[in-house]
Amino acid sequence: EVQLVESGGGLVQPGGSLRLSCAASGFTFSSYSMNWVRQAPGKGLEWVSYISSSSSTIYYADSVKGRFTISRDNAKNSLYLQMNSLRDEDTAVYYCARGGFGELFGDYFDYWGQGTLVTVSS
Amino acid sequence: SYVLTQPPSVSVAPGKTARITCGGNNIGSKSVHWYQQKPGQAPVLVVYDDSDRPSGIPERFSGSNSGNTATLTISRVEAGDEADYYCQVWDSSSDHYVFGTGTKVTVL
Numbered sequence: 201e202v203q204l205v206e207s208g209g210g211l212v213q214p215g216g217s218l219r220l221s222c223a224a225s226g227f228t229f230s231s232y233s234m235n236w237v238r239q240a241p242g243k244g245l246e247w248v249s250y251i252s253s254s255s256s257t258i259y260y261a262d263s264v265k266g267r268f269t270i271s272r273d274n275a276k277n278s279l280y281l282q283m284n285s286l287r288d289e290d291t292a293v294y295y296c297a298r299g300g301f302g303e304l305f306g307d308y309f310d311y312w313g314q315g316t317l318v319t320v321s322s
Numbered sequence: 323s324y325v326l327t328q329p330p331s332v333s334v335a336p337g338k339t340a341r342i343t344c345g346g347n348n349i350g351s352k353s354v355h356w357y358q359q360k361p362g363q364a365p366v367l368v369v370y371d372d373s374d375r376p377s378g379i380p381e382r383f384s385g386s387n388s389g390n391t392a393t394l395t396i397s398r399v400e401a402g403d404e405a406d407y408y409c410q411v412w413d414s415s416s417d418h419y420v421f422g423t424g425t426k427v428t429v430l
Contacts, residue, residue, distance in 0.1 A: 235419070237365075245357070245365065245408050247419035259417045262323075295364055306412030306419075308355040310376065312364040 202226040202311045204296050209316030216286050216320070222279040222296030222313055230274035233299035235309060236281050238292035238318075248294070249281065252303045259305070264290075286320045293317050324413035326422035333428045340396040342425045344409035347390060352411045354392040356385060360405045368407075369394060396427070404429045 208220040222234070236248040249270040250259040258270055269282040279296050293315040300307030327345040334340040344354060354372050357365035367376050369385040372392065382397045396403055409422035 237421075244406075244424040245359075245410075245421040247421060250419065261418060297365075305417075306353070306414065308353075308367055308370040308410070309357075309365075310367050310370075312366070314364050 202298070204298065204311055204313035206294060206296055206313045206316035209294065209318045211319045211321065212286055213322050214287060214320055217282070217284045218286065218318060220281040220283065220294055220296075220316060220318070224277045224279065224296075224298075227298075229272075229277040232301055233303070233305060233307070234272060234279045235297045235299050236270060236279075237295045237297055237309070237312075238290075239295070239315075240289070240292040243292075246292075250299065250305060251279070252305065253301075254303065257303060257305065283318070286318075288320050291318060291320045323416055323418070324411070324420050326409055326411065326420055328407075328409060328422040328425045330423070331426045331428065333430055334396075334399045335430045336399055336401060338399055340399050340403070340427055342394045342396075342407050342409075342427065344392040344394070344422045345390055346392075346411065346420075349390055349392050349411065350388045352387075352413075354385065354387050355410045356383075356394045357408045357410065358403075358405045359408065365408065399427075399429055401429050403427060 203225045205223045251270045267285045295315045297309035298311040356369040359365040372387040373385040
């Protein structure tokens, strides 16, 4: 059974940093691209970042480029999101989601974690 | 940037058909994916590549895509179909994934 479990969310002050993790199991993690998607309270889904299976290709939404860094450790079956210079508008539930096989981008997200809440507030 | 527009809400009686549109410039040239999200839960993929269904998704869910509009159709609607629905595409001009604005389906 495919499982994605996010952790690392919490309350942080504006300008602060936070690192999210996503632990994957039930599939060959190193063979799939991964994504972070967020949802502000009462709002819609917003794609945040993509990383290919080998980490060779990375994309970011304009709203987080230069502040967030996506990475993965295939030996640990884990995906990460380092978030710096956090703003009020970054407050959201952050989901990790499995993407396409290998270096494929543009594919659908077939499995999602349950999400971790990040609250940016003073 | 590429924009996907959905109606904020759709209401449908049980047993009837719900149609949720997703409008975008020449969206017919892209692959469209649809997600269902119930309150407090993570999104679930219900249709991918315009009209394919993942295993476990009822045949009542179907999709189409042409011109400037993609459509998710839910036939024989049940109370359990009440949820938010989002369309999604890959925008190759910006190397960004894009989600639609979302549609809340209410079963009367």
